[in-house]
Amino acid sequence: xxxxxxxxxxxxxxxxxxxxxxxxxxxxxxxxxxxxxxxxxxxxxxxxxxxxxxxxxxxxxxxxxxxxxxxxxxxxxxxxxxxxxxxxxxxxxxxxxxxxxxxxxxxxxxxxxxxxxxxxxxxxxxxxxxxxxxxxxxxxxxxxxxxxxxxxxxxxxxxxxxxxxxxxxxxxxxxxxxxxxxxxxxxxxxxxxxxxxxxxxxxxxxxxxxxxxxxxxxxxxxxxxxxxxxxxxxxxxxxxxxxxxxxxxxxxxxxxxxxxxxxxxxxxxxxxxxxxxxxxxxxxxxxxxxxxxxxxxxxxxxxxxxxxxxxxxxxxxxxxxxxxxxxxxxxxxxxxxxxxxxxxxxxxxxxxxxxxxxxxxxxxxxxxxxxxxxxxxxxxxxxxxxxxxxxxxxxxxxxxxxxxxxxxxxxxxxxxxxxxxxxxxxxxxxxxxxxxxxxxxxxxxxxxxxxxxxxxxxxxxxxxxxxxxxxx
Amino acid sequence: xxxxxxxxxxxxxxxxxxxxxxxxxxxxxxxxxxxxxxxxxxxxxxxxxxxxxxxxxxxxxxxxxxxxxxxxxxxxxxxxxxxxxxxxxxxxxxxxxxxxxxxxxxxxxxxxxxxxxxxxxxxxxxxxxxxxxxxxxxxxxxxxxxxxxxxxxxxxxxxxxxxxxxxxxxxxxxxxxxxxxxxxxxxxxxxxxxxxxxxxxxxxxxxxxxxxxxxxxxxxxxxxxxxxxxxxxxxxxxxxxxxxxxxxxxxxxxxxxxxxxxxxxxxxxxxxxxxxxxxxxxxxxxxxxxxxxxxxxxxxxxxxxxxxxxxxx
Numbered sequence: 001x002x003x004x005x006x007x008x009x010x011x012x013x014x015x016x017x018x019x020x021x022x023x024x025x026x027x028x029x030x031x032x033x034x035x036x037x038x039x040x041x042x043x044x045x046x047x048x049x050x051x052x053x054x055x056x057x058x059x060x061x062x063x064x065x066x067x068x069x070x071x072x073x074x075x076x077x078x079x080x081x082x083x084x085x086x087x088x089x090x091x092x093x094x095x096x097x098x099x100x101x102x103x104x105x106x107x108x109x110x111x112x113x114x115x116x117x118x119x120x121x122x123x124x125x126x127x128x129x130x131x132x133x134x135x136x137x138x139x140x141x142x143x144x145x146x147x148x149x150x151x152x153x154x155x156x157x158x159x160x161x162x163x164x165x166x167x168x169x170x171x172x173x174x175x176x177x178x179x180x181x182x183x184x185x186x187x188x189x190x191x192x193x194x195x196x197x198x199x200x201x202x203x204x205x206x207x208x209x210x211x212x213x214x215x216x217x218x219x220x221x222x223x224x225x226x227x228x229x230x231x232x233x234x235x236x237x238x239x240x241x242x243x244x245x246x247x248x249x250x251x252x253x254x255x256x257x258x259x260x261x262x263x264x265x266x267x268x269x270x271x272x273x274x275x276x277x278x279x280x281x282x283x284x285x286x287x288x289x290x291x292x293x294x295x296x297x298x299x300x301x302x303x304x305x306x307x308x309x310x311x312x313x314x315x316x317x318x319x320x321x322x323x324x325x326x327x328x329x330x331x332x333x334x335x336x337x338x339x340x341x342x343x344x345x346x347x348x349x350x351x352x353x354x355x356x357x358x359x360x361x362x363x364x365x366x367x368x369x370x371x372x373x374x375x376x377x378x379x380x381x382x383x384x385x386x387x388x389x390x391x392x393x394x395x396x397x398x399x400x401x402x403x404x405x406x407x408x409x410x411x412x413x414x415x416x417x418x419x420x421x422x423x424x425x426x427x428x429x430x431x432x433x434x435x436x437x438x439x440x441x442x443x444x445x446x447x448x449x450x451x452x453x454x455x456x457x458x459x460x461x462x463x464x465x466x467x468x469x470x471x472x
Numbered sequence: 473x474x475x476x477x478x479x480x481x482x483x484x485x486x487x488x489x490x491x492x493x494x495x496x497x498x499x500x501x502x503x504x505x506x507x508x509x510x511x512x513x514x515x516x517x518x519x520x521x522x523x524x525x526x527x528x529x530x531x532x533x534x535x536x537x538x539x540x541x542x543x544x545x546x547x548x549x550x551x552x553x554x555x556x557x558x559x560x561x562x563x564x565x566x567x568x569x570x571x572x573x574x575x576x577x578x579x580x581x582x583x584x585x586x587x588x589x590x591x592x593x594x595x596x597x598x599x600x601x602x603x604x605x606x607x608x609x610x611x612x613x614x615x616x617x618x619x620x621x622x623x624x625x626x627x628x629x630x631x632x633x634x635x636x637x638x639x640x641x642x643x644x645x646x647x648x649x650x651x652x653x654x655x656x657x658x659x660x661x662x663x664x665x666x667x668x669x670x671x672x673x674x675x676x677x678x679x680x681x682x683x684x685x686x687x688x689x690x691x692x693x694x695x696x697x698x699x700x701x702x703x704x705x706x707x708x709x710x711x712x713x714x715x716x717x718x719x720x721x722x723x724x725x726x727x728x729x730x731x732x733x734x735x736x737x738x739x740x741x742x743x744x745x746x747x748x749x750x751x752x753x754x755x756x757x758x759x760x761x762x763x764x765x766x767x768x769x770x771x772x773x774x775x776x777x778x779x780x781x782x783x784x785x
Contacts, residue, residue, distance in 0.1 A: 046586065047586075048575075049578065236571045259785070260782070
């Protein structure tokens with residue numbers, strides 16, 4: 001493997017520009033004070049209740065995601081390039097979604113095989129021919145990026161269903177402002193705090209056209225036992241809109257309405273944090289108690305905006321991912337600004353045999369998996385794990401894709417022995433409304449706190465950091 | 473506002489009020505046990521009754537002792553009215569209505585929850601009990617102060633207040649229900665020390681000792697205590713005060729509504745039929761029967777609130 005790129009020290013122990021001010025500050029800090037600040041930060045998180053629920057662990061129902069006080073710093077020019085690439089990709093994703101639910105030009109042009117769409121679990125036949133209000137499919141996107149060198153960013157995953165984590169981006173910044181106000185006087189950090197206001201404006205702008213009045217926006221949550229409930233409540237609170245559950249809603253007079261103390265009030269835009277299959281028991285999973293019976297009929301009649309639109313999951317499917325370079329080029333007519341990680345689709349016999357031959361070098365993921373579950377990291381797996389995974393792969397090859405193990409960049413964390421490098425990824429958050437795409441500067445940096453680990457998922461020992469984009 | 477949110481606010485404030493009242497009842501029981509003037513085990517039985525915890529206590533097969541009663545009321549998870557259970561339920565409701573309360577209120581509730589859970593993680597030794605109970609009451613005061621100082625005076629606030637005063641009226645009525653007999657004229661052998669302890673215990677359990685002394689000096693007897701706790705509109709835990717507040721907050725809530733609501737009618741009726749006479753009329757009617765009727769009406773009002781404001785459907 002090539003040398004790991006460290007975002008503070010590069011590959012040759014030479015302090016990189018974005019970290020200059022920070023480094024001056026850090027070298028003058030007393031490590032005892034920093035240790036007590038690290039504890040204070042944890043207390044603040046506990047107090048604000050920013051917790052997540054771990055499924056299948058009844059005894060510790062609410063947990064804190066570990067927070068590391070060392071910021072990850074990105075220069076303005078690096079960010080400018082990155083954000084243009086993100087915009088391009090999100091434009092392409094929306095065009096792709098419109099196309100596959102309408103005339104499927106990309107299939108006709110032979111760029112994506114029809115079976116890839118038709119047989120995809122995330123493809124929603126109920127969305128064929130439906131026009132989402134304002135033409136927007138993905139109102140909120142989180143693009144997972146990893147870095148391998150100074151200008152080398154790769155997209156790991158496009159989260160086009162219901163990306164989570166934005167509350168951590170906001171609370172991490174809030175905590176840093178309280179812990180280290182002096183750092184923000186010394187560094188010109190681009191703000192992230194407008195995100196909730198941008199989100200509610202963006203959602204309102206995507207409302208079905210119903211005259212001049214202010215559209216009613218609401219957040220739909222599966223409820224307080226959902227792992228991301230804190231975030232749902234946090235966003236509704238910050239936006240000043242109602243937080244509703246399925247049983248608060250029903251279809252009244254052809255509109256989706258919420259039960260208030262004085263009767264039913266119609267909703268224009270529903271920012272749902274409930275998966276497609278649970279959103280409407282009449283149209284999808286009849287067992288679902290989380291959704292609203294008949295909401296899809298209201299949606300098809302153009303009388304409510306659902307954000308993100310049902311059926312967007314096909315765009316972040318790991319098999320479709322491998323076609324993203326073609327998709328970007330097909331719809332934008334431009335070369336993709338962001339790189340894809342080389343991907344072998346195990347459904348193809350030649351790829352499968354390559355993957356089986358090189359299993360110990362590769363990362364193998366389930367096509368529909370998330371959260372870092374059910375994946376194999378070849379280089380760090382035991383012989384036994386490899387041979388067990390080989391069997392799964394041979395039994396259901398179409399269920400898997402494989403990628404090379406990238407040399408992910410590191411960023412320092414504050415450890416007992418001072419600064420120590422750890423691998424990170426980055427999830428910037430993107431808002432789309434008709435004719436407008438906005439990328440919040442920074443995003444959520446997840447960090448693998450275990451030395452050498454590449455798994456950054458919070459459910460598996462990952463932590464988070466504040467992410468700074470500097471004004472150049 | 474959502475019916476579900478109204479429901480959550482209502483119960484959040486009821487449970488917070490309940491936790492505080494239970495802390496006060498334990499303090500009263502402990503104080504009487506220490507002064508050794510009353511028959512102490514009987515005292516714990518009536519404390520358990522006042523806290524609506526006697527049935528579950530007996531069902532758990534526990535013997536009435538100081539330690540068992542205190543532990544049951546403070547921290548037993550099998551007791552849904554223990555302070556630990558009620559604070560936990562209050563916080564769950566606060567999470568549910570996180571968007572309808574301010575960040576300061578949420579943080580006050582959450583930090584109270586964390587502190588109380590820590591304090592009650594193990595059995596509380598007798599020497600630590602006063603400090604623990606004081607901290608619980610201080611935490612309740614902190615939350616109340618945050619509500620007072622940071623909430624908009626809107627529907628959300630009204631539901632919080634309605635929950636608080638309904639719970640408080642219910643609590644005062646239950647204390648009177650358990651101890652009514654010591655206030656009956658026939659039993660009050662004037663000046664006997666037992667009765668003084670019993671009277672004092674009633675006043676202490678609603679934080680009314682200071683107010684009562686201010687009002688009556690050392691002269692007051694059972695008739696005055698009954699008047700003070702039932703009819704005195706300046707005493708913040710009296711039935712008349714709590715029902716008056718309930719009435720006011722309901723009026724704010726329904727002033728913009730097109731038609732009068734059933735809850736309001738029932739509250740007005742409670743005031744007219746039960747809270748507008750003098751205390752002699754109550755004794756003539758029968759104190760016990762009177763309190764039973766008031767308790768029945770309070771729980772009927774709580775049911776009506778659920779219906780009128782669409783808590784569930």
